[in-house]
Amino acid sequence: MELLHSGKVRDVYADGDDILLVASDRISIYDVVLPTAIPDKGKILTQLSLWWFDRLADVVPNHIISATDVPAEWAGRAVRCERLEMVMVECIARGYLAGSGLKAYEKDGAVSGVALPDGLIEGSRLPEPVFTPTTKVAPGEGHDESITYADVETSVGADVAAELRRITLEVYRRGSEIAADRGIIIADTKIELGFAGGSLKLGDELLTPDSSRFWAADEWQPGGAQRYLDKQFLRDWSSSLTDWDRTAPGPEIPDAVVEATRNRYVEVYERLTGDRWR
Incomplete structure (x- = not known):
């Protein structure tokens, strides 16, 4: 696979005619990626997006091909999708x-x-x-x-x-x-x-x-x-x-703020989907 682009949160790979979109635990504010990751963030974003894509498929089609046909090391945080x-x-x-x-x-x-x-x-x-x-x-x-x-x-x-x-x-x-x-x-x-x-x-x-x-x-x-x-x-x-001053490099995030941020991502996932975050 070829790395096409590494964004603030997602890395984009080419795999034949398809694209692999891999969500990381990186977090950015004011267009600056902070040096501290938020645990589980990439998986939460991916799984919640899939939940919404499924429920809004009759409004507009989406780029998803598969959420399972991805390398094992990216399971849960990656999707195979069409090139748009x-x-x-x-x-x-x-x-x-x-x-x-x-x-x-x-x-x-x-x-x-x-x-x-x-x-x-x-x-x-x-x-x-x-x-x-x-x-x-x-x-x-x-x-x-x-x-x-x-x-x-x-x-x-x-x-x-x-x-x-x-x-x-x-x-x-x-x-x-x-x-x-x-x-x-x-x-x-x-x-x-x-x-x-x-x-x-x-x-x-x-x-x-x-x-x-x-x-x-x-x-x-x-x-x-x-x-x-x-x-x-x-x-x-x-x-x-x-x-x-909101320019790179960004500040380290204290442990308590990391935990509070993660808790909010987990809470919104659980309240929307009705499922417990594992």
């Missing part, structure tokens, strides 16, 4: 105001060109989910930047742009309904789409603590930070550091 011609747009759906969406709203009253009502605060539920795309920048080449729907149309054409928006919002809607039944709010999520055989398919991961903001529904209270069940917990920890 990735669309160079990060497709983001937001149902609640948080993170960069909150910052954009506080500055402009809009996110990615989508005007929002006055008076919203951190954690507010939006009147309806919105499509807020960004650029897709290769690792080490800067940060993704917010763009408008018109920018997406210019980049990929009106028909593809409409499909990107439709799929993103439907994935968010369906995912949110499933999560709500399990006591979890999906505040926002990012998906990646690419072409195979002329059709758009989901790639990478789906509705994981790395790609989504998960909140405990029974503790949701607009007006401040929520109890995060995702890697926002780690971002909040890093904000307390006075000697890190």
Whole structure:
């Protein structure tokens, strides 16, 4: 097998016509990979993505070929998948105001060109989910930047742009309904789409603590930070550091923070799937 790419979290190998996507225990914040791993993270991301891919297969097809036809040393954390011609747009759906969406709203009253009502605060539920795309920048080449729907149309054409928006919002809607039944709010999520055989398919991961903001529904209270069940917990920890400027190399993560981060990944997996993490 040939190593094609080593990303912040996943390593991509070519195996004939297929791709092997191997999730590591690495964790990144602000586009910086931290030197401390989170035990079981790669397996949790992979298994949770597979769970979601199965439940949303009628919304949009995905790139998965097999979760078992992989080398034994990567069992549980790797998938065999189709090669996709990735669309160079990060497709983001937001149902609640948080993170960069909150910052954009506080500055402009809009996110990615989508005007929002006055008076919203951190954690507010939006009147309806919105499509807020960004650029897709290769690792080490800067940060993704917010763009408008018109920018997406210019980049990929009106028909593809409409499909990107439709799929993103439907994935968010369906995912949110499933999560709500399990006591979890999906505040926002990012998906990646690419072409195979002329059709758009989901790639990478789906509705994981790395790609989504998960909140405990029974503790949701607009007006401040929520109890995060995702890697926002780690971002909040890093904000307390006075000697890190969010550039590489990142800081070592203390054992207690590693454990608390892992516990959140395990909790969201167990609450969503109903299965105990082994």
